[in-house]
Amino acid sequence: MQVGTTEQHKQGRGTFREGDKIFANRLGILEERSGFVNVISLSGVYDPVQGDTVIGVIEDVSKMSWLVDINAPYPALLRVDEVPWRVEYGETAKYLNIGAVVVVNVAFINEARNIEVSMKGNHCKKVEEGIIVDIQPSKVPRVIGKNGSMVSLLREHTGCWIFVGQNGRVWIKGDDDKMSLLVEAIHKIEREAHTPGLTSKIEAFLKGERD
Amino acid sequence: MELIKDGKRLDGRKPDELRPIKIEAGPLHRADGSCYLEWGGNKIIAAVYGPKEAIPRHIQNPTRAVINAKYNMASFSVGDRKRPGPDRRSREISKITSEALENVILTEMFPRAMIDVNIEVLDADAGTRCAGITAAAVALADAGIPMEDIPVACAAGKVGDTVVLDLMGEEDQEGQADVPLAIAPRTENILLLQMDGHLTVEEFDRALELAMNGCQQIATMQREALMKKYQSFEED
Amino acid sequence: MNISSIKKDYLYRLAKQGKRPDGRATSEYRPITIERGVVNMAEGSAMVSIGNTTVLAGIKMDLGEPYPDTPNKGALSTAAELIPLASPDFESGPPRENAIELARVVDRGIRESGTINLEELCIEPGEKVWVVFIDIHILDYDGNLFDACSLAASAALLDAQIPNERFEMGENRPLPVQDPPISCTFVKYNGTIVVDPSLEEDEVAEARYTVAVDKNGDIRAMQKGLSGSFTVDEIRQSIATARQMAPTIRKILEG
Numbered sequence: 001m002q003v004g005t006t007e008q009h010k011q012g013r014g015t016f017r018e019g020d021k022i023f024a025n026r027l028g029i030l031e032e033r034s035g036f037v038n039v040i041s042l043s044g045v046y047d048p049v050q051g052d053t054v055i056g057v058i059e060d061v062s063k064m065s066w067l068v069d070i071n072a073p074y075p076a077l078l079r080v081d082e083v084p085w086r087v088e089y090g091e092t093a094k095y096l097n098i099g100a101v102v103v104v105n106v107a108f109i110n111e112a113r114n115i116e117v118s119m120k121g122n123h124c125k126k127v128e129e130g131i132i133v134d135i136q137p138s139k140v141p142r143v144i145g146k147n148g149s150m151v152s153l154l155r156e157h158t159g160c161w162i163f164v165g166q167n168g169r170v171w172i173k174g175d176d177d178k179m180s181l182l183v184e185a186i187h188k189i190e191r192e193a194h195t196p197g198l199t200s201k202i203e204a205f206l207k208g209e210r211d
Numbered sequence: 212m213e214l215i216k217d218g219k220r221l222d223g224r225k226p227d228e229l230r231p232i233k234i235e236a237g238p239l240h241r242a243d244g245s246c247y248l249e250w251g252g253n254k255i256i257a258a259v260y261g262p263k264e265a266i267p268r269h270i271q272n273p274t275r276a277v278i279n280a281k282y283n284m285a286s287f288s289v290g291d292r293k294r295p296g297p298d299r300r301s302r303e304i305s306k307i308t309s310e311a312l313e314n315v316i317l318t319e320m321f322p323r324a325m326i327d328v329n330i331e332v333l334d335a336d337a338g339t340r341c342a343g344i345t346a347a348a349v350a351l352a353d354a355g356i357p358m359e360d361i362p363v364a365c366a367a368g369k370v371g372d373t374v375v376l377d378l379m380g381e382e383d384q385e386g387q388a389d390v391p392l393a394i395a396p397r398t399e400n401i402l403l404l405q406m407d408g409h410l411t412v413e414e415f416d417r418a419l420e421l422a423m424n425g426c427q428q429i430a431t432m433q434r435e436a437l438m439k440k441y442q443s444f445e446e447d
Numbered sequence: 448m449n450i451s452s453i454k455k456d457y458l459y460r461l462a463k464q465g466k467r468p469d470g471r472a473t474s475e476y477r478p479i480t481i482e483r484g485v486v487n488m489a490e491g492s493a494m495v496s497i498g499n500t501t502v503l504a505g506i507k508m509d510l511g512e513p514y515p516d517t518p519n520k521g522a523l524s525t526a527a528e529l530i531p532l533a534s535p536d537f538e539s540g541p542p543r544e545n546a547i548e549l550a551r552v553v554d555r556g557i558r559e560s561g562t563i564n565l566e567e568l569c570i571e572p573g574e575k576v577w578v579v580f581i582d583i584h585i586l587d588y589d590g591n592l593f594d595a596c597s598l599a600a601s602a603a604l605l606d607a608q609i610p611n612e613r614f615e616m617g618e619n620r621p622l623p624v625q626d627p628p629i630s631c632t633f634v635k636y637n638g639t640i641v642v643d644p645s646l647e648e649d650e651v652a653e654a655r656y657t658v659a660v661d662k663n664g665d666i667r668a669m670q671k672g673l674s675g676s677f678t679v680d681e682i683r684q685s686i687a688t689a690r691q692m693a694p695t696i697r698k699i700l701e702g
Contacts, residue, residue, distance in 0.1 A: 001397075016317065016359060023397075025317055025357040027437055042441060043244065044355025045262055057451045073262040073324040099452040112273060113322050131457045138355065176461065180470060194441065239587045240499040241534055252487055256586060258532040283530060286582040287489035287505025290613065295528055295582065329532035331584065333503060334486045 003030055004037040014039030029194070042194070046137035046167040048072045048106050048115055053123055055132060055165035058100045061093045068104065068117055071137065071167040076115035078104065083119045101127035103163065103171070123163065130161065130173030133183050135190045137168035142193040143186060150189065150199060157206035158182045181206070212385055215371035220382065222251075226375040229365070229425055234346075234436035236353045244354025246436070248346040251379050252336025254288075257346035258329045259354040265325035275318035280309040280328040282343050288335045304340045311344060311364075311393045311402035317357040326356060337383035338366050344393050344403065349433050353440070361433055362402055364393035365425035367418035374414050376421040390415070392422040396430035399423060458651050462639035469645055474688050476643045479699050481598065483606045491607025491622065495599040497643060499589035504581060504599035506607040506622070510614060511578040513569065521568025521576040525554035527583040527596055534588040548672065553583065553597045555668040556628040556659035562604060564623035577609065579622070590645040593632045593657045593670075601627035602700055628659035628667045629696045631689035640681055642688060656685055662697065664690045 003015060004022040011017050015037060016025045024030070028039040048054070048070065056068035059075060066078040078096075080087040085095055096102065105121035108114075118124070135143060144151055144164050151162055160174030160182050172182050185205055192198060214221060224230070230251030239245035242258035249255075265271040282304040286293050297305070312328060328351065330343040341364035348362040368378045370386040378386055388408025394401055410418065458468060465473055477498030486492035489505035513520060527550040529537040557563065568577035581603065583596045607622040634644040634652035641648060644655075653675030659668040666686065671677065677685075 014357070023359070025359065026355055027352045027441075028355075041355045043353060045243065073321055074264050097452075099455070101451045101453050111322070113324075127453055129453065129456075131453060132451060176464070176466070239501075239532075240589060241587050242532065254486065256532065260531070260535050263535070281531065285486075285503070285505060285528075285584050286526070286580065287486055287492065287507045289488055292507035292509060292580050292582075295526055327531060329530065331530060331532050331586075333505075333584070334488050336487070 003039060009037040010035050012036035012038035014041060041138045043136060043138055045073055046071045048076075048109055048167070050106050050109050052106045052166040053121070054104060054106060054117070054167040055127070055163075055169035055171055056102050056104050056117065058096050058098055058102065061096070061098060063090045063092065066092060066096055068102065070104070070106075070115070070117065071169060072115065074113050074115055076104070076106070076117040078102075078117050078119065082107065082117070084124070096126065101132060101171075103127060103165070127171055130171055131179060131183070133170040133172060133186050135168050135170060135186060137166070139190045139193045140164060140166055140168055142198065143170060143189050145199065150202065153199065153203060153206070154182060154185060157203070158185075212381065213371065214382055214385060215373050215375075220370070220375065220379075222379060226373050227421055227424070229377045229428060230379060232429060232432055234349060234432050236349050236436045236440040242350070242354070244350045244352070244356070246346040246349035246353060248342055248349070250338065250342045250345075251377075252334060253332070253339055253342045254334035255339065255342045255346045256331045256333060257343065257350040259326065259347070259350045259356065260329075261326040261354075262321040262324035262356070263327075265323060270325070271323045274322050276316070276321035276324040276326055278309045278313040278316060278318065278326050278328065280312060280330065280347060281305050282308055282330045282332070282340065284332040284335060284339070288332050304343070307403055307405075308340065308344055308347065311362060312347060312351065314400075314402050315358045315360045315362055315395050316351070317359065320357055326351075336380045337378050338391070340364070341366050341391050341393065345429055345433065349436055352433075352437055360395040360397045361430065362393055363396050363426045363430045363433060364391065364403060365422050365429055366391040367422040367425070369408060369410060369414060369418070374417040374421065376425045388414070388418070390418045390422060392419065392426065394423065394426050396427055454647065455651050458647060459637040462637045465639065467641055467645075468647055471641075473639060473641045474692075476692060476696070477645075479598070479696065481602050481699060481702060483602060483702075489603075490610050491603045491605070493599050493602030493606055494586075495595050495602060497591055497595045497598075498645065499587060500591060500595050501587040502583055502585050502592070502595045502599045504583045504596070504603040506603050507580045507582065508607075508610055509578050509580070510570070510575055513573060513576040517565070518573035519569045520565035521563070522578045523554065523558060523563060523565065523581070524578065525550045525557070525581040525583070525600065527553065527585070527592075529585050533585040537585070537588070548670075549592055549596055550583070552593055552657055552668065552670045553581070553600050553630075555670075556597055556630050557581075557600060557604070560626065560628040560659065560661045560667040562601065562624055562627045564625070567623045568609075579604075588646065590647075590649045591632055591643050593655075594630050594643065597628070597630035597659065598696070598700060605701070626662045627700065628661055629689075629693040629700070630657055630659045630668075631685075631692055631696075632657045633685045633688075635675055635677060635681070640685060642685075642692070656682065658686055658689045660686075660689055660693050664693065
């Protein structure tokens, strides 16, 4: 579907160009911002960007590195010199075994989509408790909210710790009962991501005013 | 059997008329994108998984994603039970469907990856390959796969010496020609074209015109189905 | 399938308190819906959902020779396809062990409860009988395929007509079917047993147990699966739960 022309717009995300016409390349919501025409995805896999903080699951362990599932089309490499521990050769599994959950930064990504992650940045750590809630990566901005407003709301009403990975994995930690409520709330945000008045709906839900 | 009587077909349609079509985007819970399609007596379900790392590794392409469409007929979808699993016909359809879809998908965005497109024919009444492509295209859009266009397919053919749009079961069996067509509706570029039977060049032109027209009508329904899934969603 | 260690820990912790991740009680089933006659080309069909799990069963019939040891009876064949449409973990191709076990457990419940009157499907003893094919397609996998497939197969049989017309043998008539079995599946993890496992419960399950009961509450088929074990008491308790649950499910099935 045509969404603009190069005379009027700059070609933004989620679009492609033919001659002077700009077309949407996916199903999404049209957005015009600073002269760019963007199509914001409503669905789709996580497309990693350098600098993203994501939640990964160790899927393979070798002598000098780990392979991490970051919910992208490709697994990412985590080298022993990118973790906060001094790991002796061949002792990788002692620190992170298959199934272990980690918060990592996307440190490197090239044209061929080779991805490397690091545990040396902010927030990075091994996840030892709590649960991971999987949501559609396209819904991540809604769960975070404007300037983190939704996350604050969720925290305030459940008392749980919440960390939203850019790759659609949300780490929560708290009382089991509070966590169940929080999981429901997160899925509600995901389902109703593009409906108006989302924040007040979620607030009502958390207060027990069920709809 | 008289396939055309007083300008009307067995099911009462005019030669240039489609069968009733119903499209639903995203009915499946597990898939990344999905579509349920009813088209005349056909019932088709399509599911998309990916893009994900292509496995086994030797099928990976370092510069683009591989499209892996699988067309499968349920054993109970036809008159005499079909043996489960792929036969030569379904393998051929899987191949040409993969190729047709690959044309519009921006595969270079996902090197070394694979996109699985599973098409299941639950109930068959002629034209299942076209219905399969049409459903797969909606499932791909539902999965957020970047594409230049949403492909669409429809057949035309010749029955009772008349060129007609969208053959149903009896017309397919007793007819004189069948021309399945898939296009990218924006450019009307042809993504899939097959033909069997006997047509004059003029009849082929007419069949192509009918099928093109049918495709455009269905393309509108595909878009409506996708919109409907998100109709309650507005920017706030 | 790679389940993260903390998800497993969470399920284990809940299990210790007798809780489940979706808030159900250990002996609580998810909602069941059944839609009959969905496939025109089939002799009978049914789409069954248990929660988000959806399967479609279709019945086809053909003429064939009886088995030598049952010359007066029609034949039954059950197959399940774990088609890749339903889950990223299913692969295309010929049925693997899991699909074969699934089909055989469904088949056993139906066969042993005498659901189909196979004598009535004999046309010429020793020569010609009806062969009933039950084919089950998994469309959406969110746990507990055994019960979903069993219900779909039974509902499709109840919906089926003998296709006499297609074989020019007179008029179609209903397939002689009565009192199908009700199958109940349990899984065990971290010492807790739950009925109707969801996908995440299937993923952490150490042992699985399926029991099919008839309308009198008698047992007609069982299958214990996976590498974990059950105590005798656990099996007895599961049978009791299944017998309690069966009449409600039967009502939905016979609708």
